[in-house]
Amino acid sequence: MADYIIRIENVTKQFAGGAKAVDGVSVNIERGEFFSLLGPSGCGKTTLLRMIAGFEFPSEGEIFIDGQASSLIPSYKRPTNMVFQSYAIFPHLNVFDNIAYGLRKEGLPGKELNRRVEESLAMIKLTGFGKRRGDQLSGGQRQRVALARALVKRPKVLLLDEPLGALDKKLREEMQIELRQLQKSVGITFVFVTHDQEEALSMSDRIAVMSKGDVLQIAGPKELYEAPNCIEVASFIGNINLINATVKGVNGGEIALEGPGFGSFGAPSIEGVKAGDKIVAAIRPEKLSLTAQKPTSGAFVEGMIKASAYLGDRSHHQVFVKGRDEAVSVAAQNMEREMSADFDASKPVYVTWDPKSLILLKS
């Protein structure tokens, strides 16, 4: 059995007079893992994190931290520490005292305490900043201080509540890499809450996608993207084209589908489908290709380019296909150095794909 540092078992959180913020959720988090809770705002991810931290208590279910049932343990007795969304740097204390805050409580001898704090300052590359006050730091520095203040306690689990949300894009990307490296080097389990799917994909070992208090899927970044288990996950992580299709026939490893605009097309079979079933065939924009010449073989559909956006490394095309309400999104890598327009908008184009790229989802 895997070594789980956190086991969340059937946890429900119902606020007084409100809906269920978290509804019967079970999640296991492995020791040393970078685990993300991903979902839109209001999906319950922060409530779940706050229950692990001990700021909220489950209405039902139990959370085990390192084997210990923790429902009744207050936050100040848990082996977890948190990096807050607002950073929560104490404004009446300087950087040194902020980081030393939790250590003073432990009654460390002065020398040891100094050494630990100086070590943390070095870790976050803020050596010499000890005497500064919180309001004399930039957003990125405050974020690092919050991180050092939590890590200096050597927690078993570090909880991070959207810690990068307030930073600008470039700094955020730097911090993503730094956080990931830091997590690898200290070897502490990180539980990271975010609504930013790219952030979650780039940093995490595993991700739990949440929606309306439920966990929809728990998987690694690649699996979430390439093999989502439902339409909600498929459309929340990245862009995707959805085709409402009907199963026409099942033939060994192949099934025949028919969908508006796409006519008849084939796909690798999945378990438990039979002729007549309604199904959703989904395909990522970058798995589709555009060509001006009508293909002689393979799967393709004819359409007209409605709009194109040039993004430098790639271009996004919206292709209108007869019989389908929504345009088909195609993402094309700009592999060649080419100044002229890709396609003539007045002439038909052909969207092609490899049937193996289709994701079949029960509707």
Place this chain on the structure above:
Amino acid sequence: MTTKPSREAKRMGDAGGGLALFAIAYLLFLYVPVLFLPLFSFNDSIFVSFPLQGFTTKWYEQMFADEDMLKALIASLQVGGVVAIASTILGLLGAKAVTRYRMPGQGAVTGLIMLPLFIPEIILGISLLILVNALDIPLSLITVAIGHIMLCTPFAMAVLTSRLDGFDRSLEEASMDLGETPWMTFWRVTFPLAAPGIVSSLLLAFIVSFDEFLLSFFLQGRQPTLPVYIWSQLRFPSKLPSVLSLGAIILITSCVLVFFAEWVRQLGTTGDRKVGVA
């Protein structure tokens, strides 16, 4: 954006003359009557009337020689001190509850705590007197202080609620997350951050208690508080000038305290705002 300030300035300019005149008249109306106190306290005449008769400090000497007046002053200072501390503690507890916890009936509770601000004092005074008599509690400075605490707690709570609302709730959570108990979190985080509000609440409660007349009048025992004593002396024309000099001293002290309290409060909030935005 760039045109706005100039347009604003222009509009101010058009109405400027009239508005300035109104503002000056308003301030005169507020403060001229009060300024008569220090003016006549240095006037060498028993009668408070123009023309002024010449400069003297004898009313101040007479005042400091008046033992009853000094006793009343000390009584008021004692009551004020006790009331300031008690109502600030109660206000702090109330403010913490209102700003940090979700409670059923929270609005109603807050309203009830704030209500004494809006009930006419004479009604508060009479009802407290009836209650105190019914309970057979002898009237004394203690009953006066109890009445004042009832009156001052809403002031303290209003000041402290806005202070506690002003700082990030996750600061207290961060403290507990780092291993501090709720009690130590209060002393290491909440109290230092609320300190400016606590100082201004202490001063405000003290001043309200010190100036208060009606409740003191109803609830006092043998020892009057200063406002009640002053009122009782108005019958004797010869005492009036020394009352004026005492009034002048209190006036100036009150002004200094209020400005100080407001300054401390501002100091705290602007410092925090900077932190919040950065």
